[in-house]
Every structure is written in C-alpha cells, then in structure tokens.
Amino acid sequence: MNDLLAHRLKLLGLREVGTIRTHTNRTVMVSLTPRGELRLHQGYASAPDRVLRAIVRFLNPRLPRAMRRLAEREFLGFPVELYAPADRPSRVERARPGDITLLQRLTSAHERLNHEHFGGALSSIPIRLSGRMRTRLGELAVDLRSGRPTEMAISRRHILRHPWSEVEHTVLHEMVHQWQAETGLPVDHGHSFRRKAREVGIKPQARRKVGANSATVGRSDGRTVRVILSEAKEP
Numbered sequence: 001m002n003d004l005l006a007h008r009l010k011l012l013g014l015r016e017v018g019t020i021r022t023h024t025n026r027t028v029m030v031s032l033t034p035r036g037e038l039r040l041h042q043g044y045a046s047a048p049d050r051v052l053r054a055i056v057r058f059l060n061p062r063l064p065r066a067m068r069r070l071a072e073r074e075f076l077g078f079p080v081e082l083y084a085p086a087d088r089p090s091r092v093e094r095a096r097p098g099d100i101t102l103l104q105r106l107t108s109a110h111e112r113l114n115h116e117h118f119g120g121a122l123s124s125i126p127i128r129l130s131g132r133m134r135t136r137l138g139e140l141a142v143d144l145r146s147g148r149p150t151e152m153a154i155s156r157r158h159i160l161r162h163p164w165s166e167v168e169h170t171v172l173h174e175m176v177h178q179w180q181a182e183t184g185l186p187v188d189h190g191h192s193f194r195r196k197a198r199e200v201g202i203k204p205q206a207r208r209k210v211g212a213n214s215a216t217v218g219r220s221d222g223r224t225v226r227v228i229l230s231e232a233k234e235p
Contacts, residue, residue: 005045012053014038024084029076032059043080051078069186093131096156103127106154109168113175117200122178125149131156137170140177142187149181172202 006020018035022042031039038059044052054074057063063071106127114122133139133155141151152174159167176196180187197203 005040008049009038009052009056012049013056014059017059022084029080030055030058041080042084043082044075044078046083047075047078047080051075065186065188065190093129096129096131099129102129102159106167106171109171110152110175113168113172117172118175118179122175122182123149125178126151128153129156129159130154133157138174140174140181140187142181147181147184149178152178169202172200173197176200176202 002020002022005022009017009020016036017032017038020038020040022040022045024042029041033039040055044055051074054071057071058068058075060068107124110125110127114120128151130139130153133153134157136155137158138152138154140149141153142148143150152171154167154170154174158170176193177187179185179196180192185192
C-alpha cells in the first residue's frame, strides 16, 4: 500500500521526500520530519488525486501561505477514518487527585485573561490536562468543519515543573489562537498571531527552547483537527 501511495504522490509532483510511512492512530495527519520521512494517515491511500495533490502542495515550502492554507483545508476535509479506522479506540486519560482544583484554576485564569485582554469576547472553552505532552506546553483543538475551537489542553509536566505565571502565559498563548479561530483568521503563528501576541504581552515565538520545525497538521477524528501549535522543548 505504501509503495502505491508513494508512486501516486510522486506522479502528482512530490519531490525531496525519502521514505513514506502510514499509520492509523490519528495523532498527526500529515508530517514531514527533518530527515525527509513523510508520515501520512493510511486513509489517504484511498483518497482521490485532488486530495493527494493538495498534500503535495502543502508540503511545498515555496508555496505562498494562503495557497498552503487552502491545500490544508482540502486534505483535512477528506474522511480518512472511514477508509482506515484505528485498530483500537483512543485511550481516555485517567483523572488524578487534584485535577478538579487545577482545572478550576485554569478556567478562572481563562475567564480573567479573557476580560483583561479580549474584552470578554472569547467563548468559554473546555480545558483538559494532558500527561502525554512531553515537548508541548499546550495545544488547541479546532473543529474541522466549522473552524470553531473545541478544547484547550495544558501539559501536566508544564504545571509541575514551571511557575504558575508561565502556565498562565501558555493559556494566554492558546487564547490568541482561540481568538484567531473565533474571528475567522488562520490558526497559525503568522502575522495576526504575532500582532495579537505583542498586544496582549506574550512572546510571539511561544517557545521555551526552539527545536526543529516540521510541516505538521494536528490530530483529526473526522470532526476535530487538533492544532498543535505550542511546540516547546523542555530546557
């Protein structure tokens, strides 16, 4: 299957890619590692040429941002989960003692920061604690069809290791992405993010330590694309 998919992608213009691996875990839909390994959800093997062509366009770093964004929307709209369902359902992370207090504190911080920096215009959003984030401080989930934010996740590791002021900085970072989504802007680290970040007083780069970057689109379950934007390496 991988050989046929690789052949189709190359016929559609894919260049400068070494190996191609497929998966069904719906953690990352399309990613290109610094070593040139392309990782795709297995469901794309059943996608029509227009969807694969969109992937090829998205992976072209010389393509203008607006065109890459259109390509991204094209291939994320394809229901990969119908053609290659996951082997097993996603595990639900078990709650831990003290979670309720932490979540209340995070929710209160979101409400306060919303009024301080956004005039209370942002919607209330569910906040989740993640023990699986090893390099990221936080992430925002955005509904694939409507473009609306559905959930914010904050790293447990981040909360345990860093001062609360840094945790609130991460919440505010994700709130800028929430503002992008709710105002119809692309959810990325582009011009609108940098401008708003400076306005609310956070660092536009939003990283504790810069690591290698890769072309990545977040997790999708058919309704939600998890936009992994706050990629932060631990010092």
